[in-house]
Amino acid sequence: MPDVNGDFTGDTECVDSPDGNAETYLTDDLPRAVQKQFSTRPPGRQWAIAGFSEGGMCALLLTLRRPATFGTFGDFSGLLGPRVGETDAGVPATVAQAARLGLVPRDPAATAKCRPPPS
Helix, strand or coil, rough: CCCCCCCCCCCCCCEHHHEEEEHHHHHHHHHHHHHHHHHHCCCCCEEEEEEECHHHHHHHHHHHHHHCEEEEEEEEECCCCCCCCCCCCCHHHHHHHHCCCCCCCHHHHHHHHHCCCCC
């Protein structure tokens, strides 16, 4: 799996930012390179994206944001949601801010899919 962060503290949350264009890399550059190298079908319903930990959360968000690129996702031990720091304490505020910026869906049905199942 590609490492879009580069190091332990370079957390991009898989968006384009001053720290790098992680979303563009994962949703445009990498699929184009895979298609060219392996003669696959173009990105779309038959494509999936998956990740572990932060990458799982990124896979979920990128699939919701780019349904024309990825038909499904795999989230292996993914984070509760995008966050700053090493705890989930700030997840609700981070998700609310991301929604205000248009980085996550505002549609309640789509947002409900981002919630973890009840314990």
